[in-house]
Amino acid sequence: MRIVLADDHEIIRDGLKALILKHPGYEIVGEANNGQEALEQVKALQPDIVIMDISMPVMNGMEAARQLHSDFPEVKTIILSMHREASYITQCMDYHVMGYVLKDEAGKEIIHALQAVQQGRKFYSDLTTKVIFEKFAEERTQAPAAAAPSITLTQREMEIMKHIAEGKTNHQIADTLFISFRTVETHRANLMKKLNAKNSIELINQARKEGIIK
Incomplete structure (x- = not known):
């Protein structure tokens, strides 16, 4: 799997490279400091996966993920971020991001995320899944019960x-x-x-x- 890393902190990229390259079958083909550079790298290098931070200059990772899905739908995106708020996670879902891993969980989760995405599955880490579940539960308790549709769909x-x-x-x-x-x-x-x-x-x-x- 050919991978592009996008993070404005070189130390983060170096740590990711060291972690990923311990596992056979992965190749880091490019690096980017911001979302715009990530898009340019994808166009030039045609990777399989982009691992990308959200908070980056010039173009943030969220906008870059939206643009990636629009222009290069065959390239899969994994977000690696310190943001654990439900709003960030759900927006990534809307932008068809295949994986969301928190930076403090990257050591144990990023390879699992790569393996899942390689197999065509989405990977949202345990903590991000918990955040979404809690948000869903909160909305259900606050919102009035809607009438059930008369037609049942799977x-x-x-x-x-x-x-x-x-x-x-x-x-x-x-x-x-x-x-x-x-x-x-x-x-x-x-x-x-x-x-x-x-x-x-x-x-x-x-x-x-x-x-x-x-």
């Missing part, structure tokens, strides 16, 4: 419905969820049948009426 159908509502094609949904194009087609057909829709516009409108999406 978790996968809910995921695909959300991506359809965002205007994504079947190919884009398949790439995002790491499933086959044919599987997406099957789920879309089931959604059309359940919601009695003849096309994507009707499908989205029906899903909104049912409270399945906002």
